[in-house]
Amino acid sequence: MTAKTCVVTGSSSGIGRAIAERFGEEGHNVAVNYRSSREGAERTAAAVEAAGGSALIAQADVTDIEAVQRMGEKVHREFGSVDVLVNNAGINQDVKFTEMTHEEWDTVLDVHLDGAFHATQTFYDDLAASEEGRLINISSIIGKGGNFGQANYATAKAGMFGFTRTLALELAPKGSTANCVAPGFIATRMVEDLPEHIKDQIREDTPLGRLGTPEEIAEIVAFLASDRSSFITGEVIDANGGKDL
Template identity: 75%
Template sequence: MRPKTCVVTGASKGIGRGIAERLGADGCDVVVNYRSSEAAAAETVDRVEAAGGSAIAVQADVTNLAEVEAMRDEAHESFGPVDVLVNNAGITQDVRFTEMSHEEWDTVLDVHLDGTFHCTQAFYDDLADAEEGRLVNISSIIGKEGNFGQANYATAKAGIFGFTRTLALELASTGSTANCVAPGFVLTSMVEELPDDIKETIRADTPLGRLGTVEEIADVVTFLASDRSSFITGEVIDVNGGKDL
């Protein structure tokens, strides 16, 4: 039986890197997508292979359908049809709504929503034809709660909820699933750079009293990517330390 082939977008660092590495530990073949961080993507490939998987790094801007389709072709050439797609690529451009430009609005929605659309469209036939295809979309607690200065990001992440549930319905007849993971505040480099008082406020507002780890998000994603999740579809899985309790 061949290893599962997995595509993880935005996998050069942070949560995407953690997901790719964890899939490698499960023996998967992993396509490490990146937009511009070639050296960091190469490091992710090394980590996947050290964990026990096989990997290649593939450059593609998820907002560009032609580049996404080229990534699909390279994935097919290297590993064959794709069984798992993890739509993780994302950016932030934070600014108060009254000062937000249309460009700042469009740029964030393009990556999160157009990027998710492009990648899912490119790999849809693979997922539908797989014995048990898996679509896992990464959203955020911000899509549920909103956040000051993040109208663009919150809107994009909320849109991923509806997209996931619709794809779950459309994939259901094929036996493949679509789910969404909505992390809370996780110790990535971006969060670690926040002022200490803000991090302490986040901890105090979280029932478990701490921030999450990349590994905790990756464990949930890889469970949803596995055969063990066969009867779970259309769900938004919150991994946020109980913030919505």
């Protein structure tokens, strides 16, 4: 298998870390992006290299276009052109809409949507020129169904769908693809910190009766990043245990 160069934003923990490590298992070069958790990024990079890949720690706040461009320059110096970009960076600031401040609205949309725009714009030419360019955006079940107290998060995640489908059309003449993964409730810190009775309710409402794992999402991303997915583009892949059935 030919090593690819992959950038995973927000990969110091959770789903991003699992994706980066999975790419490492395939022997890829992985740029481990983080905003503030250098220690977490170092753990991810160590896991990538232990799995058989090469890792580069790349700090950048994805809401800052100049920082993302500097990250791009660093990745190009170390690994060359990028084949796979995973827009995974995200945050939540949950509050009822009637109590939500403009700052809380902007902050969440900036990370998810401006962050995806900045990273994709930085690496677009690489993806278009790659023989197997892959843009993969990480959205959420919340983008489809909404959720109480998450108007900002739901809007941001829904925006990823339109962004993905448009980029799929624009990348298609180059032979590259863009797809989106919409996880359900995954056993990351964001979910694990919820009160136990809420987690019990989530499990009860999920036909498979459990939370998903970051590794399960990483497997889907690894497939979409591979040549096995070459005729799939513009799709939103649900991975939610059947919760929206």
